[in-house]
Amino acid sequence: MSARQSTFVLPLLIGLLSAAGLFSALLGDGAWDAVAWLGLGIPAVLGLWPLLPRRCQ
Amino acid sequence: MKSTTIRRWSQVHTWTSLICTLFLLMLALTGLPLIFHHELEHLLGEAPELRELPAGTPHLSLQQLVDAAERHRPGEVIQYFGFEDDEPNGVVAITAATAGTEPNSSHTFMLDARSGEAVEMPAANGGILMVILRLHVDMFAGLPGKLLLAFMGLLFVVAIISGVVLYAPFMRRLKFAEVRHEKARRTRWLDLHNLIGIVTVTWALVVGVTGVISASADLLISAWRTEALAAMVAPYRDAPALTERAPVNQVLTIAAQATPAMQPDFIAFPGTRFSSEHHYTVFMKGSTHLTAHLWTPVLIDARSLEVTAIGQRPWYMDALSMSQPLHFGDYGGMPMKVLWAVLDVLTIIVLGSGLYLWWVRRRAPANARERAEAAV
Numbered sequence: 001m002s003a004r005q006s007t008f009v010l011p012l013l014i015g016l017l018s019a020a021g022l023f024s025a026l027l028g029d030g031a032w033d034a035v036a037w038l039g040l041g042i043p044a045v046l047g048l049w050p051l052l053p054r055r056c057q
Numbered sequence: 058m059k060s061t062t063i064r065r066w067s068q069v070h071t072w073t074s075l076i077c078t079l080f081l082l083m084l085a086l087t088g089l090p091l092i093f094h095h096e097l098e099h100l101l102g103e104a105p106e107l108r109e110l111p112a113g114t115p116h117l118s119l120q121q122l123v124d125a126a127e128r129h130r131p132g133e134v135i136q137y138f139g140f141e142d143d144e145p146n147g148v149v150a151i152t153a154a155t156a157g158t159e160p161n162s163s164h165t166f167m168l169d170a171r172s173g174e175a176v177e178m179p180a181a182n183g184g185i186l187m188v189i190l191r192l193h194v195d196m197f198a199g200l201p202g203k204l205l206l207a208f209m210g211l212l213f214v215v216a217i218i219s220g221v222v223l224y225a226p227f228m229r230r231l232k233f234a235e236v237r238h239e240k241a242r243r244t245r246w247l248d249l250h251n252l253i254g255i256v257t258v259t260w261a262l263v264v265g266v267t268g269v270i271s272a273s274a275d276l277l278i279s280a281w282r283t284e285a286l287a288a289m290v291a292p293y294r295d296a297p298a299l300t301e302r303a304p305v306n307q308v309l310t311i312a313a314q315a316t317p318a319m320q321p322d323f324i325a326f327p328g329t330r331f332s333s334e335h336h337y338t339v340f341m342k343g344s345t346h347l348t349a350h351l352w353t354p355v356l357i358d359a360r361s362l363e364v365t366a367i368g369q370r371p372w373y374m375d376a377l378s379m380s381q382p383l384h385f386g387d388y389g390g391m392p393m394k395v396l397w398a399v400l401d402v403l404t405i406i407v408l409g410s411g412l413y414l415w416w417v418r419r420r421a422p423a424n425a426r427e428r429a430e431a432a433v
Binding site for chain 2: 002004005007008009011014015016018022027028029032033036037041042043044050051054
């Protein structure tokens with residue numbers, strides 16, 4: 001079974017990355033912040049993507 | 058999952074969401090400009106701007122600044138002095154009719170530490186951003202408003218958890234991020250609601266829980282006063298009322314000596330919510346990124362200027378302190394603020410689509426509803 005077919009594998013991964021990002025930026029600037037931009041950027045992009053007009057996707 | 062189990066979780070999800078949705082929509086909408094309050098204050102000209110003076114102009118003493126503050130607000134007394142990293146020549150002053158006056162009746166302004174000149178901070182005293190902030194914090198209803206919003210936040214957390222449970226049966230035949238664009242509008246929005254909801258779940262939970270903690274701040278602070286602070290000032294229980302104070306000038310040096318490697322964040326003057334009747338309390342913060350959010354109060358006898366206690370931090374005050382950055386999203390530069398805003402808008406879409414799905418399902422004739430449920 002591929003990761004996309006499993007119900008919770010990808011959501012869990014995305015959730016863990018978000019949590020790591022939220023925590024990481026508390027510890028420092030620079031690279032620590034970048035982890036947060038990645039961890040929160042993934043849900044932001046995945047959430048916005050399907051809302052774009054279909055011809056843009 | 059058995060269909061009765063699904064139905065029960067579905068009822069939990071429907072009702073917790075329905076009750077909190079309008080409040081959450083208000084919170085998400087007012088929260089959006091608040092993410093950028095720092096930038097907006099500058100844009101609206103509501104941020105304090107200090108006069109250009111030659112670099113290295115010496116600072117007045119703290120007592121001179123207290124006098125300047127009380128001259129600026131006749132009939133009021135100083136409650137707090139706050140120090141900001143990005144304005145080393147400014148001191149934020151909070152004054153009110155009495156030391157114990159509640160925060161919403163206080164006046165906040167900035168003092169130029171070099172001249173004692175007062176610079177108004179409209180954003181902290183009834184400007185448009187303050188109105189938005191009050192709506193977001195307590196809907197202008199004080200403690201009952203905060204507690205109502207805290208309860209709505211708890212319902213939001215239950216709605217999120219039940220939503221994650223329901224995600225499984227809904228996604229049984231779908232791949233991750235699959236949106237059935239070719240199907241009916243209701244189906245398309247169901248898929249979008251599930252997708253956006255599940256990818257934003259960690260952020261929404263963190264912002265929700267830290268919002269509940271922040272909304273309970275008044276309760277946590279009074280717990281701190283009755284437990285930790287009362288124990289620290291126990292020897293003063295029967296002390297006569299403070300009539301004369303030593304000048305406040307040296308308290309920052311005294312506090313820094315008592316807590317090496319910490320920085321002063323604010324001074325609470327005697328009689329305020331964050332101090333006792335007999336102390337200047339200097340709240341020190343740590344020097345690392347993480348500990349800069351955590352406070353250690355140093356209690357300094359306002360007559361003898363002796364350090365009488367250095368506060369231990371109860372866990373719930375640490376939780377309250379850490380909830381601030383995690384709720385505001387102001388700790389990872391501008392990219393984080395933008396992402397915070399995007400996730401906030403996505404939450405509005407999840408709330409709105411949830412409301413829409415409930416509405417069309419409610420209107421659907423019973424047999425169609427059964428068919429829809431059978432399809433799940």
